[in-house]
Amino acid sequence: MERIPTHGIEVFLTIVREGSMRAAAAALGVGASAVSLQLKALEDRLGIELFFRTTRSVELTEAGKILFEAAAPAHRDLTYAFKKTREMARSTTGTLRLSLSRGAYMAALAPVLKAFLAENPGIKLEISWDEELVDINRQGFHGGIRMGDALSPDMIAVRITPPIKSVFFAAPSYLQAFGAPEHPRDLLDHQCIRHRHPTSGKLREWRVTEDGQDISIDPPARLIFDSAAGVIQAAREGHGIGWSMKATMADHLKTGELATLLEPFARDLPPFYLYFPKQNKRVECLRLLVNFMKTQLKERQRSNAEIAAER
């Protein structure tokens, strides 16, 4: 396959534009001899001379005119394509497409979303609520948010939240009818509403903490959803006890639709991570989001520490 001496063409076009070889050399930031040799190389590969030259002037030959007329716009387009791509990479405006679960949205993104949008007016977010783990690359997402950092090695994961508070919950109507559990082992005698991971297909373990120790329990379940939203909905309808992130149901706790159970035993879940293919490391919009969330996390941790210190 024939290689095109595009570098030579750039030199050629510069000579035409600048009107002389030395001027072209100055414009290109190289010596005059480099330009002369490049032009000669191009002419040799074309098999024809492009300029009539004297020491006082360079003038296009017929072949030179033909090349110039055809190559100048093409080269301009190529320059533009290059510039456009680079600008896109550096741009602080654009659309960022993220894939995340509803829980991730509530716990990780929602608390900072308003501030992020205000601070980065040029960035649009396109958020896909996917309970399942999707293929970030093939689906055209820039990144995603998920719990834990167990990811394929070509992904970069950045922690963006503290560990997540979990709660056991049930509707007041259910508690009236069946009573409230006092200890995790009481759960075995209750109607539990559980959650199945869509990706792995496994039931999510219920984990509690007792005397600083983590224990896994496996209460019976007559209702199983593949989304946390389903679990919460069913609990609101009084079907039983659920376990999930506090953030996803803060509203229902406030209104009294749901009540918290077994608070001393509630265990923290792993923090959320913003993850993305390492190829997207240099997408400026994504970097802005990552940095913003890292900063937010730090600030939250510092204010927490201050609160702790005041006590």
Added chain:
Amino acid sequence: MERIPTHGIEVFLTIVREGSMRAAAAALGVGASAVSLQLKALEDRLGIELFFRTTRSVELTEAGKILFEAAAPAHRDLTYAFKKTREMARSTTGTLRLSLSRGAYMAALAPVLKAFLAENPGIKLEISWDEELVDINRQGFHGGIRMGDALSPDMIAVRITPPIKSVFFAAPSYLQAFGAPEHPRDLLDHQCIRHRHPTSGKLREWRVTEDGQDISIDPPARLIFDSAAGVIQAAREGHGIGWSMKATMADHLKTGELATLLEPFARDLPPFYLYFPKQNKRVECLRLLVNFMKTQLKERQRSNAEIAAER
């Protein structure tokens, strides 16, 4: 000024087209590592990754898509421009623009024109009859024909005729009135019609040969033209004796409108040369013309030699 890594872009486009780096490497005729390194260099200069890559597939990132969509047509156009220029150089079709005097046409071009046009059906000739020597380059001519090879050093001159026969001539009416000269020195007593070089501004010397020696004579002239055609026309009208190339007036000799004088003293003029700027050396159409005329010259010389041998 920023340099565009066009070579890298070529590699990039080939990867997209071929679907993998190794296929691209094969298509480009280089090793796989070269492609990998080129791509990485391009990505570094752009500041962004262009492919999601695994060992089984390469897939464009968003930036890669943008670059591909903009750069592919531009690169195609550039390739086309390059090809077009080369084809133009190699083409055996096209228009050849020549500048020559009427005398050069009659003596050098007219005798072979028909055969040349027949042999090269793709070539069009655009002939400008210029008595003056014009600037071949600036006037857009590919070349010219003139007598003698005294040219600037960046011109190439190729002999295309034998030495040119010259004749003295006058109309029968003039000869009746004033008698015919028997010896060159008789010309000093005749009405001579002379020719002034438009380029140099000098009167053209009349040169005769006597006993193998060249002598220059300077007969009086009441009529001076800046073209040989003018001299001939005036002679036909009976105004006096002219001196010019035989070829330009062969017709008038045949019809008896003009008669030849002083034949034993007629000196050969220098041959005609086809000349052109050395930058046009590789213009294929011009090469065809040059080669054709050189061949014609050789054949004419050989047949002349045969005729001489037969005697």
Added chain:
DNA sequence: TCCATTGTTTGAAATTACCAAATAATGACT
């Protein structure tokens, strides 16, 4: 005729491109 300016040549130095082989990683296959 001189002279400032410009294109070209030249040999050395710097840069870049490339290769071959080793390495790492993936996805299909058994």
Added chain:
DNA sequence: AGTCATTATTTGGTAATTTCAAACAATGGA
């Protein structure tokens, strides 16, 4: 789950190209 063919990447060394600085040559105007 493990094997295997295939693919991208890294690495160290080599070849090719590009560039520079300086000397040179040539042109056209003063």
